[in-house]
Amino acid sequence: MSAVIAETSLPLEDRGLAFGDGVFETVLVRDGRPMLWEAHLSRLKRGCRRLGIPLPAMEAISELPGRLGEGQHVLKLIVTRGSGGRGYMPPSSPEPNWRWLSVPFTPRASCWWEGVRIRQCDWRLAIQPALAGIKHMNRLENVMARREWTDPAVAEGLLCDTHGDLVEATSMNVFWQREGRLETPCLDQAGVAGTLREALMTRHPIKEVHCPPDILGQAEAVWVGNSVQGLWPVIRLDDMTGEALHQWSLGPIHKPLQVTAHSLLGYPLPAVSGA
Amino acid sequence: MSAVIAETSLPLEDRGLAFGDGVFETVLVRDGRPMLWEAHLSRLKRGCRRLGIPLPAMEAISELPGRLGEGQHVLKLIVTRGSGGRGYMPPSSPEPNWRWLSVPFTPRASCWWEGVRIRQCDWRLAIQPALAGIKHMNRLENVMARREWTDPAVAEGLLCDTHGDLVEATSMNVFWQREGRLETPCLDQAGVAGTLREALMTRHPIKEVHCPPDILGQAEAVWVGNSVQGLWPVIRLDDMTGEALHQWSLGPIHKPLQVTAHSLLGYPLPAVSGA
Structure with a gap:
C-alpha cells in the first residue's frame, strides 16, 4: 500500500503526533468523487467541536478528492490541534494542522x-x-x-x-x-x-x-x-x-x-x- | 519553547502518528546527564512489551543525553510501532521508529x-x-x-x-x-x-x-x-x-x-x- 499523493509528515511538536490530539476521516473516493462526503465532514466538525479544535479552512479540504484522479482511492484526512501550548496544556488560540494521504483501493x-x-x-x-x-x-x-x-x-x-x-x-x-x-x-x-x-x-x-x-x-x-x-x-x-x-x-x-x-x-x- | 536539537518529523504513515501506537518519555537532562535514566528506559521497555512493539536499538538512544550539552534540558523520546500493516492491523514484524526532541528547561x-x-x-x-x-x-x-x-x-x-x-x-x-x-x-x-x-x-x-x-x-x-x-x-x-x-x-x-x-x-x- 504505497501513497500516491500526500502531504508527507508532521513535525514532532504537533500535538496530533505527540498526544493523538486530533481527529481523522478515511473516505472512499471514486474517480475524484468522495462517497458520503457530507457525513465525513460533519463528523470531522463534530469531533473538532468536541475536542475544542478550531476548524481548518474547509475550502482546501473540499478540493482534495477532486485531485485524486481516476479509480478508487481511500483518502485519509487528519486534523490536529497543531503545535504549541505547554505539555498537555493547549495553546489559547490553537492553529490547527491538517494533512492527507491517499492510497489506491480495491474493496474485498x-x-x-x-x-x-x-x-x-x-x-x-x-x-x-x-x-x-x-x-x-x-x-x-x-x-x-x-x-x-x-x-x-x-x-x-x-x-x-x-x-x-x-x-x-x-x-x-x-x-x-x-x-x-x-x-x-x-x-x-x-x-x-x-x-x-x-x-x-x-x-x-x-x-x-x-x-x-x-x-x-x-x-x-x-x-x-x-x-x-x-x-x-x-x-x-x-x-x-x-x-x-x-x-x-x-x-x-x-x-x-x-x-x-x-x-x-x-x-x-x-x-x-x-x- | 523552541527545539534546539531534534529529529524533526514523522511520516504520516507512521502508526505512532496515525493511532498513537507508541510510547514516550520526557527526561530531565542536566549538563548531558539524564536524571532517573534507568527508570525512564525501564518504563519505555515495559510500555513496548505491553504493546508488543519491538525495542529499538538502545545504543543510539543511550547516547542522546550526552549530546545535549550544558544546562538543563527536557529530552522527549518517542518510540512508535513504525509504518506498515493494514489499518489498525500492525505488520507481523514491526520495525519501530524512534524520534527525539530537546528543549531548554527551567523548573518552577x-x-x-x-x-x-x-x-x-x-x-x-x-x-x-x-x-x-x-x-x-x-x-x-x-x-x-x-x-x-x-x-x-x-x-x-x-x-x-x-x-x-x-x-x-x-x-x-x-x-x-x-x-x-x-x-x-x-x-x-x-x-x-x-x-x-x-x-x-x-x-x-x-x-x-x-x-x-x-x-x-x-x-x-x-x-x-x-x-x-x-x-x-x-x-x-x-x-x-x-x-x-x-x-x-x-x-x-x-x-x-x-x-x-x-x-x-x-x-x-x-x-x-x-x-
Missing part, C-alpha cells in the same frame, strides 16, 4: 457476496462518554484488539466495553436483525459512530441498544460494515479459540441493508433473488 | 518552596487496566483535562477515573500523608506511573490505595510531582468553581519526601528547619 468484493467469518476479541474498550462516537486519533485500543488474530479467514473482531456491552468491530460498525427488527450498539459509552452507520440509520429503522454480545445468538442476520469496504454479511462468529459460536445462512434477508449501503458507496448491488 | 522553583494551588478536574479518566501505568501516546484525556483551566495560579488539576477514584494530576502523580502514613493512588486502572513516583516508592514506605479524592481532606500533607519539575507541596485544593476545598500549611512535614526527590533529580534541597 468476495466479502460482500460470500459473507465473512468474525471473532470475539478479548480486548475490552474503555468507557469514556466524553470521547465516544467521534473519530479521534487515540486508537491504540483498536490496534491492540486487531493484534489478537492474524488468520486472514477471520475478517473482523467484535469488541465489548469494560461493562461487557457490545460496541463495534475493530474498524467497522455492527448491525443485526432480531425478531424482524434492525439493531446496532448504542455508541454513547465507547466506539466510533461510522458514517455508513449514520447513513443507514437515516434510511432504515435501526434501533440503538445497550446489550451483551450474546444478543447475536438471537439474530436472524448480522452485518459488519464501514464507509470504505461497504457492508459484509456475517456467516459465522467464532470465540477466541476459533470455535464457532453462531452461524448464519447467507440469504435474501441480507440484501435490503446491503442495497442501501452499496447505493450510497457506489458499489455493485446484490442480485435480488427471484428477479 | 517557586513551586518547590512556596507550594502550589491545585484544582479538581471535571474530566474523568477511562478505566483501562490493559493500558494503565505505561506512558503510551494516547493522551487526549490529559489534554482535555488540562484544557479546563487557564489561571496560571492553579498549578495542576486532580483527575479521578469513571469509578470516582483518585488517579493522578494532569501531568504529575499525587502523594499524601494521612495519620502519619504516605499514600498514593494505585495505578492499575488508569493513569501513568511516573518514574519519580517509582523512585520515591523504593525509598519511602508509600502505600498504593484505591480511594475517592475526599481522602485528601484527611491528609496532613499533599504533594504533586514528576521527574521533570520535582516535587511540589500542595497548599490549597480548589473545586471546579475556584472555591477552596482544603488548605494545608507548608512545613517540615513536606521536606523528607522533597529531599529524596530533589536528590534524585539534582535539584536544590529544602533547608532543614531548625538546622
